[in-house]
Amino acid sequence: MKVGFIGLGHMGGPMCRNIIKGGHQVVVHDLVEEAVQACVGLGATAGGSIGGVAGQVEVVMTSLPMPKDVEAVALGPDGIGEHAPPGTIFVDLSTNSPAMMRRIAAELAPKDIVTLDGPVSGGVAGAEAATIAIMVGGDRAAFDACLPVFESFGENIIHTGELGNGCIAKLCNNMVAFCTMTAAAEGLMLGTAAGIDPGILDQVIRNSSGDSRSHRGLAKSAFARDFAPGFTVDLAYKDLRLALELADELDLPLLLGPPVHSVMRMARGQDQGGENVTAILKVYEAFMGRQVGPVE
Numbered sequence: 001m002k003v004g005f006i007g008l009g010h011m012g013g014p015m016c017r018n019i020i021k022g023g024h025q026v027v028v029h030d031l032v033e034e035a036v037q038a039c040v041g042l043g044a045t046a047g048g049s050i051g052g053v054a055g056q057v058e059v060v061m062t063s064l065p066m067p068k069d070v071e072a073v074a075l076g077p078d079g080i081g082e083h084a085p086p087g088t089i090f091v092d093l094s095t096n097s098p099a100m101m102r103r104i105a106a107e108l109a110p111k112d113i114v115t116l117d118g119p120v121s122g123g124v125a126g127a128e129a130a131t132i133a134i135m136v137g138g139d140r141a142a143f144d145a146c147l148p149v150f151e152s153f154g155e156n157i158i159h160t161g162e163l164g165n166g167c168i169a170k171l172c173n174n175m176v177a178f179c180t181m182t183a184a185a186e187g188l189m190l191g192t193a194a195g196i197d198p199g200i201l202d203q204v205i206r207n208s209s210g211d212s213r214s215h216r217g218l219a220k221s222a223f224a225r226d227f228a229p230g231f232t233v234d235l236a237y238k239d240l241r242l243a244l245e246l247a248d249e250l251d252l253p254l255l256l257g258p259p260v261h262s263v264m265r266m267a268r269g270q271d272q273g274g275e276n277v278t279a280i281l282k283v284y285e286a287f288m289g290r291q292v293g294p295v296e
């Protein structure tokens with residue numbers, strides 16, 4: 001299949017490289033030239049612009065930071081809508097607002113462009129290893145057509161139903177993960193303040209009912225004092241905002257999501273927006289005046 005890929009960052013870069021390794025013909029574009037060249041080195045073609053990609057492929061995929069970036073690339077001047085020929089499938093792999101994906105799909109449909117929302121989960125390590133989950137909402141026939149491409153960069157590929165359901169599933173998952181991570185930060189902070197060795201506390205939690213991927217990721221960052229992204233606080237803040245917006249649309253009360261969103265806001269206030277999401281621990285460390293780790 002001839003695939004276009006726009007947005008070759010932390011996730012898009014490795015996902016795209018796996019599509020190329022999977023034997024598909026790939027045309028790429030990013031604002032960062034080194035990211036483009038990393039794919040060209042593996043056999044991709046540089047499209048040079050959004051139109052240069054969208055005008056010559058069967059499916060065009062995006063992995064972009066914010067909903068406004070996806071909106072601009074899909075609907076903006078010189079965007080996918082202006083350049084993709086009828087019959088093109090557009091798949092957004094970003095974590096986006098379901099309402100925006102439905103609006104983009106409605107604007108592209110009259111041009112005979114089918115839209116799927118296909119956010120991913122599994123982090124940069126999963127993207128590198130091609131083990132990420134891909135949750136795809138939208139037209140079943142378009143999903144089936146894209147399946148060989150999805151299989152080249154993911155492992156658990158789930159058709160989630162109608163358009164927007166991919167984003168809904170992803171936002172729910174991430175809200176659970178961030179609430180769990182904040183609880184993990186509180187647990188490590190409480191134990192450290194109470195005097196237990198944080199390495200021993202981690203060993204206990206890993207073998208007890210408090211264990212989670214979120215706890216493990218947080219402890220790893222804390223003990224190595226390594227908060228390099230990965231997945232940034234800014235992106236997590238965006239995801240949680242989208243989850244809260246969804247709850248607002250539905251008039252649904254959420255008890256844990258809103259304060260965790262405020263923890264992210266506090267981390268951004270401490271200039272940690274560009275750090276890994278595990279840097280939310282530093283919010284607790286700042287007001288407790290003590291640090292968890294380093295731990296050998």
Ligand code: NAD
Nearest residue numbers: 007008009010011012030031064065094095123124230231
């Ligand atoms: P990133 O900032 O590392 O990468 C985004 C890339 O898009 C950059 O290379 C940037 O140059 C490019 N870009 C931005 N605007 C562009 C434009 N107009 N035209 C062409 N290229 C453009 O972000 P990321 O961490 O890879 O995240 C991408 C999406 O995936 C986000 O929606 C995020 O929420 C989601 N996600 C990220 C992770 C993760 O672990 N990082 C995991 C799951 C989902």
